[in-house]
Amino acid sequence: MKFSRSLTIIGVATLTALALAACGNSSSNSATSGTGNVTVAVSGFPIVKKPLTMSIMAPSMGKTNWSNMAALKEYAKMTNIQLKYNTPPTSDFSTKLNLAFASQDLPDIIYAAGSALTPANEVSYGKNGQLVPLEKLIPKYAPNFNKLMEKNPAIRKSITTPDGHIYALPYVAEDTIASWYIGPLWYNGEWLKKLGVKTLPKTTDEFYQLLKRFKTEDPNGNGKADEIPLTDVKMDVARIWLMPAFGLLSQDVQNDGDKVIYAPIDKRYKAYLTFMHKLFAEGLLDKDAFSQSDDQKNAKGQADRLGVFANYFSYFTTGRTTDQAMNDPMWRPLTSPESPKPVIAMSPRINRADFAITKNNPSPAAALRWVDYFYSKKGSLFINQGPEGYLWNYATNSKGQKVKVMAKGVTSTNSEDKRAEISPTYGLTAPMLTADWDADAIRAKADAPAVSNFTKWVRNETKEKIDPYGRVPFPLVYLTKDEQDSVAASANDLKTYVEESEAKFITGVTPLSDWDKYVQTIKGMKVDQYVKVYQAAYDRWKKAN
Missing domain, CATH: 3.40.190.10 (Periplasmic binding protein-like II)
Structure with a gap:
């Protein structure tokens, strides 16, 4: 990181x-x-x-x-x-x-x-x-x-x-x-106050219900249905905070009890995509989440149109003072049927x-x-x-x-x-x-x-x-020259394909019924060798004095 x-x-x-x-x-x-x-x-x-x-x-x-x-x-x-x-x-x-x-x-x-x-x-x-x-x-x-x-x-x-x-x-x-x-997600504290919300969501279902209230109960008080419950720029921040609700901490390799997995083909990743697609389909996730710039996102925040949003500090988006920003709670980890204990990705x-x-x-x-x-x-x-x-x-x-x-x-x-x-x-x-x-x-x-x-x-x-609740998704490891050579080509291809597929699944361009086809495509990109290499690197890291 x-x-x-x-x-x-x-x-x-x-x-x-x-x-x-x-x-x-x-x-x-x-x-x-x-x-x-x-x-x-x-x-x-x-x-x-x-x-x-x-x-x-x-x-x-x-x-x-x-x-x-x-x-x-x-x-x-x-x-x-x-x-x-x-x-x-x-x-x-x-x-x-x-x-x-x-x-x-x-x-x-x-x-x-x-x-x-x-x-x-x-x-x-x-x-x-x-x-x-x-x-x-x-x-x-x-x-x-x-x-x-x-x-x-x-x-x-x-x-x-x-x-x-x-x-x-x-x-x-x-x-x-x-x-x-990475910089957190923040809740719009003024909206929470307007809706009488005193306790932040602890589960994905509670989070979903809150987003629905953001969309339908006019928390910005302007009489218009212009509220955007959740937004981001290319999902680069939101996925880091939302994926852990389903037990995943990375859109790449992850250490799961000393076993290295490739998270984007784990069934829990499908649960994450399914949840996010539901938010997008119901207008709870910004339709511009994959296309807007950071400045465009911030403009929406300064117009008081955002309920949950990403930035290093909330006032960078809202334009409020630091004193006012203390009313905007930081994201707290959610749980789900796939991950009953709260966990969040932590920096090394x-x-x-x-x-x-x-x-x-x-x-x-x-x-x-x-x-x-x-x-x-x-x-x-x-x-x-x-x-x-x-x-x-x-x-x-x-x-x-x-x-x-x-x-x-x-x-x-x-x-x-x-x-x-x-x-x-x-x-x-x-x-x-x-x-x-x-x-x-x-x-x-x-x-x-x-x-x-x-x-x-x-x-x-x-x-x-x-x-x-923090856990480092994967330690900082080095690959040998042979290991580098064996995964160099597939690393870039995997990253590109996974990110493109994430956007397509969430927006509905690709139906979730194509999940098995998506997994097979990734397996055809030598992901097993990729995981094997990082398992070896992880084992070396763990054994190192």
Whole structure:
């Protein structure tokens, strides 16, 4: 799962407040890196006494030149490591990165690559010697990250390739909302109040009955039958929250009690399609759910026409304030005859391949030290919010405590635009640790709360409705080269066919009586081999130390 999120600095921002464990200011503890004549301090700053230059390749969000970012400029002074930046636009980054590997014209560091550096490429480029294995260097030169792996063994298992090496470091999220697999579905709280609904649906039948009331009882009060009970864009979010009502967590492979299944041919998936077709046929699911844009969906929300809808936060769709948004309940998992116990898909809280070191790097040890700071509390906060004087300044509150407050010219509405100018983490899953470090939040004023009421409310909704029922659909695994070759063609074909068929079944273009024909078609696309490969990968993952 990809965690692409931009982090604001107050209010909602504090949901993912970033910070790091302090490194000392002395660099008395040093060692030779083993990759040349570079001497690398194993703690403190600077990382190297003699100035060192490295090239770095990263996707740009297009807001500002990385060489002008205050966080990076200040960090260069702290570390004595200067960077030469190659930052193609995010839209071109994957292509540019692949060309760099193909031409052997590699940067020293690959940063925030995410999905552009695929698991298959990690395995391939690592085996070919283009990426440096990091596992032996990590204990000494990345102690902060090493502590994370010791605390959570799933991290090491999820970033270790079949040949036993770690070729890239991840983004690691420990903040509350990191458990979201994708942005939630939300109920229109004003409609619930209008209809006197005090308890959210707990079963698919109760959900169906509520949608019917949304459609027929004029909850927006305009006297028109213009209400849309449920909507989405291509079902990309709704399916993630609705499929678990039928016991399925993925539209791909899923781990069911250590047995890997292909969910789209499971009989429970047919039950999901049958339910969704019923909603569509009765006008309870938006007729535009498979064709509209996100902007079109939001326009309907701002016109108060939506009952249940998808977005990261509800006010992104409704246009309401954050205080009003606290009346819009988060989705809670449903049950059905196929799945009598509530369950919901949960994120693994890891995004792989966000920091890799290539064979051209003059000192992998120094590069590891450079990034490891961001896996501690103090350094993560630093790279995310920059040094004092840009987004924030220190102030003293009425209790005599030293707190961070917004810098002059920074407001809750422009904070992300300002942050984009000073931090490379804007809009990217950068190699770092995030957590709920509320004490480090940037406040509007010295005596303002560190955490907004909305932030507290969203965390509580998450803890109540997701955390007790969450389960990761499938762990982050790697395939061997032979396994990749055996499923590469069928993977894309399966994904395309399943998504197209879902839309046709739900809208009625294809009758559900064609289910057996659909299953046979998928079996003809080598799905058994596909499942066999992922079963083997899962078994390796489970057995890994």
